[in-house]
Amino acid sequence: MTRQNEAAPASTAAAGGTLLRPNPAGAAQRPIRLLTFSTLYPNAAQPNHGVFVESRLRHLVASGEARSLVLAPTPWFPSRADRFGRWARYAAVPAEERRHGLRLLHPRFLALPGLGLLTGPASLYLAARAALARLLAEGLEIDAIDGHYLYPDGIVAVWLGLEFGKPVVLTARGSDVSQLPGYRLPRRAIRRAIVGADALIAVSAGLKEGLVALGAPPGKVTVLRNGVDLRSFRPPSCRRTARAALGLGAEPVLLSVGHLIERKGHHHIIAALPALPGHRLLIVGEGPDRAALGALAQSLGVAERVQFAGAQPHALLPLYFGAADALVLASSREGWANVLLEAMACGTPVVASPAWGSREAVAAPAAGLVLEEASPAAIAEGVRRLLASPPDRAATRAYAEGFSWEATTEGQLALFRRVMAARC
Secondary structure, three states: OOOOOHHHHHHHHOOOOOOOOOOOOOOOOOOOOEEEOOOOOOOOOOOOOHHHHHHHHHHHHHOOOOEEEOOEEEEEEOOOOOOOOOOOOOHHOOOOEOOOEEEOOEEEOOOOOOOOHHHHHHHHHHHHHHHHHHHHHOOOOOOOOEEEEEHHHHHHHHHHHHHHOOOEEEEOHHHHHHHHOOHHHHHHHHHHHHHHOOEEOOOHHHHHHHHHHOOOOOOHHEEEEOOOOOOOOOOOOHHHHHHHHHOOOOOOEEEEEEOOOHOHHHHHHHHHHHOOOOOEEEOOOOOHHHHHHHHHHHOOOOHHHHEEOOOOOHHHHHHHHHHEEEEOOOOOOOOOHHHHHHHHHOOOEEEEOOOOEEEEEEOOOOOEOOOOOOOHHHHHHHHHHHHOOOOOOHHHHHOOOOOOOOOHHHHHHHHHHHHHHOOO
16 A cells, blocks of 8 residues: 655645644754664555555654654565465565655564564564664664564564664554463563653554553553545545446445454454345455455355455555445454544545544544444444435545644654653
8 A cells, every 4th residue: 555656845745735834943953863663664565564654654754854764674585486475575575675765674584484473573683683783884873763563573673772772662553552462472572662662652542551551651652643644535526436437336335444354354344234235345455364255255145245356555545435435444453543534534434343543533423433343233233324324525524634644743753852852
C-alpha cells in the first residue's frame, strides 16, 4: 500500500491538506536527527508492509523540523522463486533504496521459521548493530532512535540505544501489547523494552492502558494517534463511476480491508452474509487464510456475493473506500486501525469491532458505529442498522477532517526534544 506522491517541500509541507504551523521555539533549532528502526516498513518488494510507520514518518519529516534515516532489517532468504511465497519476497528486498526522499537500509538477519519468537531479537540485534556501527563510522549523526513495535524491534532498539549512547522512543502498535505478552519470553523482553526506553508512544488511549498493565509508568506513555492523509483519501467525484470501475452493481457493498489472517475477522463478516441477503462483500488483502475464507463462503452459500480483490496499492484504496456503502472492521485486536479513518475520509461510514482505538476513532454518528462484539450476528445487525439510516457522506468526510496528522507531528517533535534534553 505505497503512497505515490513525494512529500511536499518543508516550507509548504501539509498534513492532510492543513499547513503545519511553524514552531517559533524550534525555528532556530536544527532539525532533530533520527534513526527510525523497524522491521515494519514498506520496501520495493513489499510496498504494503508497515505503511502506517512510513506515513507517520513522512509527515514528521515534512514538518522540516526532523529528518531520518530508516534502518529496516529484513529476514535473509536465499531464493526469489515464487514457490517460496512470502519468503521469496524477502530475497527481493534491495539492500538500500530511497522512498519519498528518505534513505532506507535493509540489512539481513537470520529468521528461523517457527523459531522467530526465540531467535529474532539476537539475530536482529547483530545485523542492526553492524549496520549502525558502519553508518556512524561513515559520519552519520543521530540524536535519537525512533523504534516501532515492542518485540522484537523494541527491545533491539533499546539495546542499540545502550550500545551507542542514544535515547530511544518506542511506539507500541497493537498486537505487541495485546497478543505477544501472552508468550513468556516475549513478555519478559517487552517489559525490559518498556523499562529501557526513554519514552513510549501509544497510538490510542486503550493501548496506553495495555502498556500500563504491563508495567509502564503512566507518565512515560504519550498517546499520539495516527492521522489520515486527507489529500490522498477523499470522496470520488462520482460514486457511480467508481462502482462501475470495480464491476459493482446497485446492491449494498460492504468492504473489508486487511491481511487475510484470523485476527482480522474476515470470516465473521462472511458468516454474517446469510443474514444480509442482497449484500455484496468486497475483501481487499492477501494472506494465508485466503483458501479457508473462500471455502467458508462456499459452504455458507454466499460465494457469489464475496469478491476477493487481493492486495491493492495504497494509491488505489480510495477507489475501493469511495465505492463501498460501508467499511466493516471485524478485528479482534487493533491499536489504531488506519482503515477506519481512510474510509471515513472517502465519505464511507464504518461498522467497527470494539478493538482498541475503535471508540476513539468512531465517536460520532457521522462516522458510523462500534459493535459490542465482533460476531456474525452483531455484524449483521450493525450493518442493517447503519444502512437503514446512513449518515450523509459529506458529514462523514467532515468528521474525518478532524484527524489530520498535524497534532501527531507536533506531539512527536515535543517528545523527541524532551527526551533529548533529559539526556543532555
